[in-house]
Amino acid sequence: MSFVLPRRTALLSAAATLAAPAAIAQEGPIRIGEINSYSAQPAFLAPYRNAWALIQHEVNAAGGINGRRIETVFRDDAGKPEDAVRHAGELLNNERVHILAGGFLSNVGLALSDFANQNRRLFVASEPLTDALVWSRGNRYTYRLRCSTYMQAAMLVEEAAKLPPMRWATVAPNYEYGQSAVRWFKELLLRAKPGTTFVAEQFPAQGRIDAGATVQALASANPQAIFNVTFATDLTNFVRQGTTRGLFEGRTVVSMLTGEPEYLGPLGDEAPEGWIVTGYPVADIQNPGHVRFRDAYRARFNELPKLGSIVGADTVTAIAAMLRKTGSTETEHMVDGMSGLTYSGAFGEAESEFRALDHQATMGAYVGKTGLRDGRGVMLNWRYCDGKNYLPTDDVVRSMRPQG
Structure with missing residues (x-):
């Protein structure tokens, strides 16, 4: 999700000097250093951390990894790349x-990936959605769990290409995530439906959208359909202003992330109806694996999980699966162990695999339409899209990812 990172090279070089790899004793707890934007994105990351704790407890209660407990040391980067890099150095050197x-x-995520590559330490990226993480700036030491902007754009284009609109507008936060999502949606829709035109683009600053001005600019272009990538408070403001000003009347809206409970829930009865979205229909998924996870989460935290909960649970599950596979905490062994690793996630759907080709997991997403039920937003008519079906060909990936 990339701002230009001031002094990034200097920061990484300084951290690299501090964080020379140390010998790791093969006894005692296995320690994970987890860095995230807890204070900046609490709606997603509070449920994420809850699920992390739940799965870590389950792993340890079952005997850990060959008798070794998993422990996690958490750090808050406040949404700042330079803070994330500083924490990474401290976690390696002081917390071991x-x-x-x-x-x-x-x-x-890109800053942490660069740090991991310089320091030759494994980084399991949970959520950062940018494709650069595994393609143009991919490296040996970084693996990514969550399905990417390309994958979610491909899922949404599959639906959008079936619809009549030919004149589209886009709105997305002005940083790597939003720019990448718009790029792929445009490219894939033009390929699927030649003759499509894009008549307006809006890139408001993340977390600081001027929703009234954004809505007015989109309406002035008179699109037949809108691709939306805003989330969190920006999404709430965009929906409210768009509804008030009639932007959505008679127009198709295709929207990334909007079906996730952490973003749909706060809209309450203002949730839009009929938007095509990626998300998580938490209360309606009834396969045994998901029911087990949902019931365990609700029993412990007295609430339903959110999409952040899935990502937190799956990150710990994948790390534990890798550790069982390798039987080692030596970095190069763990990195090799992540390649081709399969695990069963909290969605309870198809197994996910961390592809050897680009280190991208095949975790999927749900696609459906927004609706209202009992005065709150829900996903309707949803289906699970297996991530492995929404990636470019191997040759295309090789052309984008650095070799060696």
């Missing part, structure tokens, strides 16, 4: 963690 994990915003 074996693995780095986490990341929410794409610019933070």
Whole structure:
């Protein structure tokens, strides 16, 4: 999700000097250093951390990894790449963690990935959605769990291409995540439906949208359909202003992330109806794996999980699966162990695999339409899209990812 990172090279070089790899004793707890934007994105990351604790407890209660407990040392980067890099150095040098994990915003994830590559330490990126993380700036030491902007754009284009509109407008936060999402949606829709035109683009600053001006600019272009990538408070403000000013009347809206409970829930009875979205229909998924996770989460935290909960749970599950596979906390062994690793996630759907080709997991997403039920927003007519079906060909990936 990338701002230009001031002094990034200097910061990474300084951190690299501090964080020379140390010998790791093969006894005692296995320590994970988890860095995330807890204070900046609490709606997603509070449920994420809850689920992390739940799965870590389950792993340890079952005997840990060959008798070794998993421990996690958490750090808050406040959405700042320079703070994330500083925390990474401190976690390696002072806390002696074996693995780095986490990341929410794409610019933070890219900074942590660069750090991991310089220091030759494994980084399991939980959430950062930018494709650069595994393609143009991919490296040996970084693996990413969450399905990316390309994958979610491809899922949404599959639906959008079936619809009549030919004149589209886009709105997305002005940093790596938003720019990447718009790029792929445009490219994939033009490929699927030649003759499509894009008549307006709006890129408001993340967390500081002027929703009235944004809505007015989109309406002035008179699109037939809108692709939206805003989330959190920006989404709430955009929906309210768009509804008040009639932007959505008679127009198709396709929207990334909007079906996630952490973003749909706060809209209450103002939730839009009929938007095509990616998300998580938490209360309606009834496969046994998901029911087990949902019931365990609700029993412990007295609430339904959110999409952040899925990402937190799956990150710990994947790390534990890798540790069982390798039987080692030596970095190069763990990095090799992540390649081709499969695990069963909290969605309870198809197994996910961390692809050897680009280190992208095949975790999927749900696509459906927004609706109202009992005065709150829900996903309707949804289906699960297996991530492995929404990636470019291997040859295209090789052309984008650095070799060696």
